[in-house]
Amino acid sequence: MKDFEVKKNKRELVISKIKEGTVIDHISAGKALLVLKILGIDERTRETISLAMNVPSKKMGKKDIVKVENKFINEEELNKIALIAPNATINLIKDYEIVKKFKVKLPEVVEGIILCPNKTCISNAKREPIKSRFYISVKDGEVAAKCHYCGKVLKNIAEHLL
């Protein structure tokens, strides 16, 4: 739990421990809000969220951390985070202890979270019962997403989240 107790010049904790829930650590700095977006968490959902940005990190220089209280987010959902934060690690917490820890893995397919930038793609049609669907791969060291419907390939996924 060291990462969540970073002290700066003897001041207080950056964010406190949670009793139960999901901690997403090692998020690339500046991407915490996008992580929440990918998980579909906003003012309309019920979870209590703590968020730290630009936290000093030995491994990453700077990183973001997100804590979701009283909710164990399933692995499939969490793996979507790899699209924008491939180094993110997940800690599931019970009674202040880590009960499971794992790294996110890139999903092969994601539905309904990327907007196809091709304006003539059927997935952007307004009145159709359609969800965007993208196939994920790593191309030249970058995460790439290919549209199931029009074949458009994206690399800068963070800019195309729905």
Next chain:
Amino acid sequence: MRHLISIEDLSRDEIVKILNLAEKFEDVARGSRTLKILEGKILANLFFEPSTRTRMSFEVAMKRLGGDVINMTAQEASSIAKGENLADTIKVVSKYCDAIVIRHPLVGAARFAAEHSEVPVINAGDGAGQHPTQTLLDLYTIRKECGRIDVKIAILGDLKYSRTVHSLIKALAMFDADMYLISPPQLSLPEELYDEISERAKVVKLEDVLEELDVIYVTRIQKERFPDEEEYRKVAGSYKITVETLKRTKSNLIILHPLPKVDEIDLAVDKTKHAKYFDQAFYGVPVRMAILVEVMKSERF
């Protein structure tokens, strides 16, 4: 259930199987032999964009095999567009027929239609996406006229928006053809497509490769795909094949074009032995007969 949405849905062997079957149907396509193997079957032609050759050749192909056709033209489609969405249209029409041929202005529309259809869907062009049945007839024409598919071919014109090109290059790469890509800079092949075929393709100038070529595949600049007219005007009329162009080519070079052509091939070229685009348009019939039989899985031939 078998759909034909993208040329990549077919393996090299499956493509050869369709071409071989098309060869057996050529005399039926010409009307010199009667065959009723699709008798009792109904094909629905759903054209949300104008079409002459593709729609008519599918209709002829179906009728030559004893089947029947119901049509929805672009005009009717536009009235449907006022109320009903594509998913509902497909759900309903697929209850009326044994296969659907669809042309639609949006890329991916045929794949989406297949997801909502109870019968096989054949993509007859989805915006700037794919046109796999055109590719099969292009391959058929090349094999018929050149005796093989692994030719040296120049693909000339609108490589950015041309769905016939987007399908054809993938198939030619499967058959180890050498492709020379020639276009105005604004109309070059999209990067993701070039990446898929880069081992077999080079971007060149036509005059640098003329002597080597077996085939020149010419496409029209499609005004309807440009986001604005100004962009279209910048490239309109930027290339033309003339009798003069053909002086340096091999004597058995063939010129293909998916048609309609406007002014990218000089009319005088039509009369030369190199012009094969009208034969190519005819081969659309036996090839589409083979496709219809394949998707409807008739075992009776």
